[in-house]
Amino acid sequence: MPEQNFQTTHTNKIRIITQVLTTALKLWLRAQVSQISDLEVEIKASDRQILSGRIPSVSIFATDAVYQGLLITKIQLIAENIRINIGSVLKGKPLRLLETVPVVGDLIVDEKDLNASLSSNLLSTALSDLLVKVLPRDCPKSQPINWQEIILDNNQIILRGMRVTNSETTPLEICLSLQLLSGHELQLAHIKIKSDQGDILEDNDEHNLDLGSDVDIQELTLIPGKLVCRGRINVNP
Known part of the structure; x- marks a missing residue:
């Protein structure tokens, strides 16, 4: 007992x-x-x-x-x-x-939630950095963009916003494909940028984004209305 x-x-x-x-x-x-x-x-x-x-x-x-x-x-x-x-x-x-803790898992972001996040510094800064990367050299890159909509399609993203200048705002639309190049690199291709005055850019070149050594993505899928990501990330103390 x-x-x-x-x-x-x-x-x-x-x-x-x-x-x-x-x-x-x-x-x-x-x-x-x-x-x-x-x-x-x-x-x-x-x-x-x-x-x-x-x-x-x-x-x-x-x-x-x-x-x-x-x-x-x-x-x-x-x-x-x-x-x-x-x-x-x-x-x-x-x-x-x-x-440091290795974390593996699955993440799903719906298009509606992504659009509800447009005002966040994290997303708006990422989109602005993306725009600077893909805009032609002769295009002014310091003008702020008020992002208004993100559309998720099959392996494709459409971004819509308003470029703000001193005197007016100009509608802007960016269309690009997004693919996983390696565990920590994304590849942007088939980039088209247009405004209400016509095409600004049609770029068949490829642009790579390095996410850093703490990231290892195994799957990144864009389907209509949804982004699905599977991989690993290191969480540091």
Whole structure:
């Protein structure tokens, strides 16, 4: 009987630690985004691993998350080989990563959510940087663009906005194809830029975008109304 009581007490303690860790992890994840609709977390670890602060695997599922103003419709992730400050967490302090964590998963962004994100600095800056990259050399590149619409088609993106000058605004439409060149490089091609005064650019050259060594994309698919991405990213402490 005493042995059974010991085992029961030990199991209850581990269950409490797991609950505390799950709650701390959810709080940490919620702190990374400004809004989230649904969040599910599953920790896969043995008792000894939990007590040592080393978690072999954590599964994360979330919907309608907002990261730096960018709406993400659905995201499903698996983080592996996580090392955390378990001692501090058990004392009620915030969870902190002690090492870089590789995270693999799937991300879906609907066209409507992408359009709702146009006012975010993250997306508007990315679109403006893209425009600077593909505009002809003789085209003024410092004029701000008020982005109004993004249309997702089969491996193609259409961007619509208004170029703002001192005296007037000019409608602008950019059409381009987007393909995955490597795990960290995207390729832009078949670029067409036009305004209400006619074509500004029709470029058959290819432009590559380097996303950095912390990114490894295995799949990037554009279908009408939706962007689907599958790959890995390193989350640094």
